[in-house]
Amino acid sequence: MSRTSRRKLLSAVFVGFCALSVLIALVPLAFVLFFVVSEGIQSLNVDFFRNMPKPVGESGGGMANAIVGTLMVTGLGSLFAVPIGILSGVYMSEYAGTRFAAVARFAADTLNGVPSIVIGVFAYGIAVLPFKQFSALAGGLALGIMMIPIIARTTEELLLLVPGTMREGALALGATRARAVFSVVLPSALPGIITGVVLALARIAGETAPLLFTAFSNRFFTTKLNQPVATLTVMVYTYAISPYKDWHRQAWAGALVLIFIVLVCSLLARFATRRLEGMQAR
Amino acid sequence: MTSGADTPGLSAAPSGRDAHRGAAERPIKIGVTNLSFFYGDKRALHDISIDLRANVVTAFIGPSGCGKSTFLRTLNRMNDVIPKARVEGTVNIGGRDIYGADVDVVELRRRVGMVFQKSNPFPKSIFDNVAYGLRINGMVKSRSQLAGAVEKSLRGAALWDEVKDRLHDSAMALSGGQQQRLCIARALAVEPDVVLMDEPASALDPIATQRIEELIYQLKRDYTIVIVTHNMQQAARVSDTTAFFWLGKLIEVGPTATIFTSPREKLTEDYVTGRFG
Amino acid sequence: MTAPVPGRKKASRGLVATDLGFRLGTGLFATMLVALVVAIGFELSRQSMLTIEKFGLNFWRTEVWDPVAGQFGALPFIWGTLYSSILALIISTPIALGIAVFISELCPDWLKQPLVFLTELLAAIPSIVYGLWGIFVLVPAVRAFESSLPAVLRQLPLFSGPPVGVGMLSAALILAVMVVPFSSSVAREVLKSVPGAQREGAYALGATRFEAIRAALFYARTGIVGAVMLGFGRALGETMAVTMVIGSTPKVSLSLFAPQDTMAGVLASQFTEADTELYLSALVEIGLVLFIITLIVNSMSRLLIWSMARSERSSTPVVAAEPVEVTA
Numbered sequence: 001m002s003r004t005s006r007r008k009l010l011s012a013v014f015v016g017f018c019a020l021s022v023l024i025a026l027v028p029l030a031f032v033l034f035f036v037v038s039e040g041i042q043s044l045n046v047d048f049f050r051n052m053p054k055p056v057g058e059s060g061g062g063m064a065n066a067i068v069g070t071l072m073v074t075g076l077g078s079l080f081a082v083p084i085g086i087l088s089g090v091y092m093s094e095y096a097g098t099r100f101a102a103v104a105r106f107a108a109d110t111l112n113g114v115p116s117i118v119i120g121v122f123a124y125g126i127a128v129l130p131f132k133q134f135s136a137l138a139g140g141l142a143l144g145i146m147m148i149p150i151i152a153r154t155t156e157e158l159l160l161l162v163p164g165t166m167r168e169g170a171l172a173l174g175a176t177r178a179r180a181v182f183s184v185v186l187p188s189a190l191p192g193i194i195t196g197v198v199l200a201l202a203r204i205a206g207e208t209a210p211l212l213f214t215a216f217s218n219r220f221f222t223t224k225l226n227q228p229v230a231t232l233t234v235m236v237y238t239y240a241i242s243p244y245k246d247w248h249r250q251a252w253a254g255a256l257v258l259i260f261i262v263l264v265c266s267l268l269a270r271f272a273t274r275r276l277e278g279m280q281a282r
Numbered sequence: 283m284t285s286g287a288d289t290p291g292l293s294a295a296p297s298g299r300d301a302h303r304g305a306a307e308r309p310i311k312i313g314v315t316n317l318s319f320f321y322g323d324k325r326a327l328h329d330i331s332i333d334l335r336a337n338v339v340t341a342f343i344g345p346s347g348c349g350k351s352t353f354l355r356t357l358n359r360m361n362d363v364i365p366k367a368r369v370e371g372t373v374n375i376g377g378r379d380i381y382g383a384d385v386d387v388v389e390l391r392r393r394v395g396m397v398f399q400k401s402n403p404f405p406k407s408i409f410d411n412v413a414y415g416l417r418i419n420g421m422v423k424s425r426s427q428l429a430g431a432v433e434k435s436l437r438g439a440a441l442w443d444e445v446k447d448r449l450h451d452s453a454m455a456l457s458g459g460q461q462q463r464l465c466i467a468r469a470l471a472v473e474p475d476v477v478l479m480d481e482p483a484s485a486l487d488p489i490a491t492q493r494i495e496e497l498i499y500q501l502k503r504d505y506t507i508v509i510v511t512h513n514m515q516q517a518a519r520v521s522d523t524t525a526f527f528w529l530g531k532l533i534e535v536g537p538t539a540t541i542f543t544s545p546r547e548k549l550t551e552d553y554v555t556g557r558f559g
Numbered sequence: 560m561t562a563p564v565p566g567r568k569k570a571s572r573g574l575v576a577t578d579l580g581f582r583l584g585t586g587l588f589a590t591m592l593v594a595l596v597v598a599i600g601f602e603l604s605r606q607s608m609l610t611i612e613k614f615g616l617n618f619w620r621t622e623v624w625d626p627v628a629g630q631f632g633a634l635p636f637i638w639g640t641l642y643s644s645i646l647a648l649i650i651s652t653p654i655a656l657g658i659a660v661f662i663s664e665l666c667p668d669w670l671k672q673p674l675v676f677l678t679e680l681l682a683a684i685p686s687i688v689y690g691l692w693g694i695f696v697l698v699p700a701v702r703a704f705e706s707s708l709p710a711v712l713r714q715l716p717l718f719s720g721p722p723v724g725v726g727m728l729s730a731a732l733i734l735a736v737m738v739v740p741f742s743s744s745v746a747r748e749v750l751k752s753v754p755g756a757q758r759e760g761a762y763a764l765g766a767t768r769f770e771a772i773r774a775a776l777f778y779a780r781t782g783i784v785g786a787v788m789l790g791f792g793r794a795l796g797e798t799m800a801v802t803m804v805i806g807s808t809p810k811v812s813l814s815l816f817a818p819q820d821t822m823a824g825v826l827a828s829q830f831t832e833a834d835t836e837l838y839l840s841a842l843v844e845i846g847l848v849l850f851i852i853t854l855i856v857n858s859m860s861r862l863l864i865w866s867m868a869r870s871e872r873s874s875t876p877v878v879a880a881e882p883v884e885v886t887a
Contacts, residue, residue: 003419003420004386004388004389004419007388007418007767007769007770008388008767010767010769011767011768011769011770014768014769014772015665015768015769017653017657018657018658018660018661018665019661019665020657021653021654021655021656021657021658021661022657022658022661022662022674024654025654025658025678025681025736025739025740025743026677026681028681028736029677029680029681029684031692031696032684032688032689032692035692035695035696036688036691036692039695083588084588084591087584087585087588087589088585088588088589088591088592090585090588091582091585091586091588091589092589094581094582094585095582095586100586100589101589103593104589104590104592104593106858106861107592107593107595107596108592109857109861110596110854110857110858111592111595111596113789113792113793113796113853113854113857114596114599114796114850114853114854115795115796115797115798115823115849115850115853116796116798117796117798117823117826117827117846117849118599118603118796118826118846118849118850118853119599120826121603121606121826121830121842121843121846122598122599122602122603124830125602125603125605125606125843126598126602145595148591148592148595149592152592176578176581177578177581177582178578178580178581178584181581202683203683206683206684206685206686206687206688207685207686208685208686208687208798208799209686209798209799209823209827212827212830212831213830213831216831233685233687236687236688236691237687237690237799237803240687240690240691240694240803241694241803248695251691252691255687255688255691255692258685258687258688259684259685259688262683262684262685263680266676266679266680266683270676358763360759360762360763363758363759363762365667365668388765388766388767389765390765391762391763391764391765391766392764392765395763395764396763398756398759398760398763400756402754402756402757402759402760403760404757404760404761404774404777404778405777405778406777414761414764414774415764415765418764418765418766418767418770419764419765465760468760468764469763469764472764472765
């Protein structure tokens with residue numbers, strides 16, 4: 001019997017370890033959230049959202065330009081990433097068995113795995129060097145490149161989930177393949193695709209590395225696309241590594257805003273998918 | 283384990299009546315009293331009482347969804363892995379209720395083995411599959427003992443001759459029928475008293491099915507067999523005792539020959555004559 | 560006899576044309592995916608030609624990185640990247656697998672969704688936020704830990720050096736935190752694909768919980784290795800959080816306390832300061848190698864995961880020459 005009780009002990013220890021690892025993983029999460037909220041909330045005021053960065057020593061500086069800048073680069077990125085992503089997702093799902101679709105899928109996954117800083121270097125070579133200046137466009141390019149594979153794979157997976165009968169129904173009524181896909185299949189997967197796009201946006205809104213030398217930064221407010229532009233993430237970075245306490249406080253505030261964006265988008269996406277599943281089940 | 287005084291010279295599958303002649307006199311291996319099974323609030327089994335006797339093949343028959351597999355799984359507490367499962371009543375094995383407190387489920391499952399509908403060999407070699415139960419239960423002390431035990435089980439499952447030269451090949455390379463016999467060998471290796479079989483041949487072709495049925499007949503010499511089957515002819519061929527289930531209730535149990543020729547209940551008669559099911 | 564239905568031939572050719580157009584049209588966009596990957600590799604190679612030609616392989620063997628003097632040795636960066644990623648892997652893998660097993664095998668139903676959400680949240684926190692927290696919370700804590708280490712341990716090369724807080728240990732810790740949700744969710748997916756019959760088979764033989772789960776893990780071993788490798792790939796490319804806590808000092812050191820640097824890190828901290836073509840080319844070459852390494856690691860891991868999915872699909876028993884008939 002001692003052997004069996006030893007085995008059972010081992011089993012209990014194992015179960016305990018697994019539960020413990022969940023707790024261990026949640027500790028940093030709680031820690032990070034706690035600090036960001038408690039430090040950030042102190043500095044989060046109207047000034048933060050309204051004001052421009054002030055020189056060191058002056059209080060009341062804000063990140064207004066950075067917030068707008070983040071909106072600009074993510075907007076630019078999604079402008080070309082969404083159509084490319086969705087349409088390549090359509091191809092990969094419609095022609096799923098072909099060799100080229102497999103190649104494309106591999107390319108998408110590869111692109112997904114490229115470190116964001118490397119994409120920044122690439123965008124620098126293509127969009128900054130030739131024009132000899134940093135720009136919001138370059139930043140948008142880098143972010144867009146990162147969005148494309150995410151949207152493509154999400155679209156592909158969602159389209160594959162649409163039952164074949166729907167496609168066949170349209171074709172049987174005389175629709176061309178293009179029409180069947182765009183008028184029937186895609187719309188039915190659209191809510192999920194939009195969710196995927198929102199999640200991708202949330203993810204790249206939090207990216208810093210690819211912007212460090214594409215959009216760079218800007219102390220001033222600008223909406224010009226061919227000028228460097230401040231972004232929330234780069235600003236948080238710059239402030240965080242600076243020696244000034246006031247800037248550190250603003251960095252926490254910026255981090256809080258970032259987390260808020262991410263949290264809101266995640267919750268929205270979860271809520272949306274659950275409603276989707278409820279609707280489709282009916 | 284009683285190895286009953288079997289009728290000598292009987293090499294083919296016996297006719298139901300002959301085989302059962304001894305069955306009613308065999309000791310009770312598993313005594314089930316008023317067993318009900320609940321899945322959440324839903325009751326799946328209603329007050330089942332039945333005696334499963336040693337060295338006898340008992341078949342559970344009935345239409346799909348009537349609870350025969352669920353009932354089979356209560357006999358080795360496999361339903362414990364389902365989160366909302368609840369059992370009322372008693373299942374007595376060796377004088378103890380297996381649902382009582384202090385029952386070692388791990389040891390129970392070693393003594394009451396199970397073979398599944400779809401063979402599920404581990405992605406290891408043939409040898410390692412059979413050795414698995416022996417290893418985790420610490421039943422052998424030396425390498426040669428292990429090899430001997432593996433050979434014995436494979437012989438017991440009528441598979442030895444086919445695999446003795448390739449024991450270390452992957453089990454996944456065997457045919458469906460061979461994989462199922464491997465799963466039987468794997469179950470036999472831990473020296474159970476009872477072997478529960480949940481539709482063991484339903485995924486197999488006729489030839490493989492026949493081999494499994496022959497095997498069952500041989501096995502009952504040393505083990506108590508309970509087999510769930512949706513194939514009535516199979517029940518008639520291999521079992522000594524048959525129990526008919528319907529909608530979670532045990533309708534009738536008795537000698538196989540009687541159940542199929544002159545059952546007591548009308549419901550039983552309707553089922554075995556094919557009027558429904 | 561087969562006089563075509565009037566107008567039909569034209570319509571069918573039109574149909575084909577549109578289908579072809581559809582295929583080519585969407586295919587064009589799919590090609591862009593491939594083109595991007597190729598373009599990245601190409602552009603990075605082009606921009607780093609200068610140092611590739613000038614230094615050759617010595618670039619990766621030299622330890623001295625002194626841009627002012629024109630000395631570019633990238634060994635410290637590849638060392639720092641590998642060391643930090645491997646350490647992170649050692650720390651994160653048991654925890655990630657523990658989480659994956661807990662959520663998929665041990666967790667009560669009502670707890671599953673919240674836990675999955677929390678792990679996704681962990682993955683969704685931007686790297687810069689981890690970095691910020693790293694600088695102001697983790698590093699001081701690590702510094703305190705380093706200071707409190709008994710002197711006898713400090714003699715070991717692993718713990719040598721002044722306790723500054725920033726360094727390999729902080730980097731490894733923060734990387735581990737970021738990699739855990741990643742490999743854990745992939746491992747969870749892999750475990751989900753293990754057929755329940757495998758666990759049931761083990762239970763039916765009298766296995767304990769641990770033994771049955773072990774059987775499932777064994778079945779999924781290829782996929783799990785793939786999941787762990789994906790985590791490794793992620794760690795290799797992580798930039799901001801690591802840069803902010805590792806100390807940005809190009810140095811090859813075994814010590815956990817020593818400030819060091821990674822490939823991604825040096826790109827983040829020095830790229831905008833590159834004032835000569837040689838300097839820029841050196842940095843881009845580092846980016847190129849980072850690109851190649853992550854490409855290899857990620858491809859291998861996806862191959863592993865894919866091959867497991869494929870073998871699981873074909874694991875249904877091989878039927879011999881006997882005809883398969885469904886017995887009534």
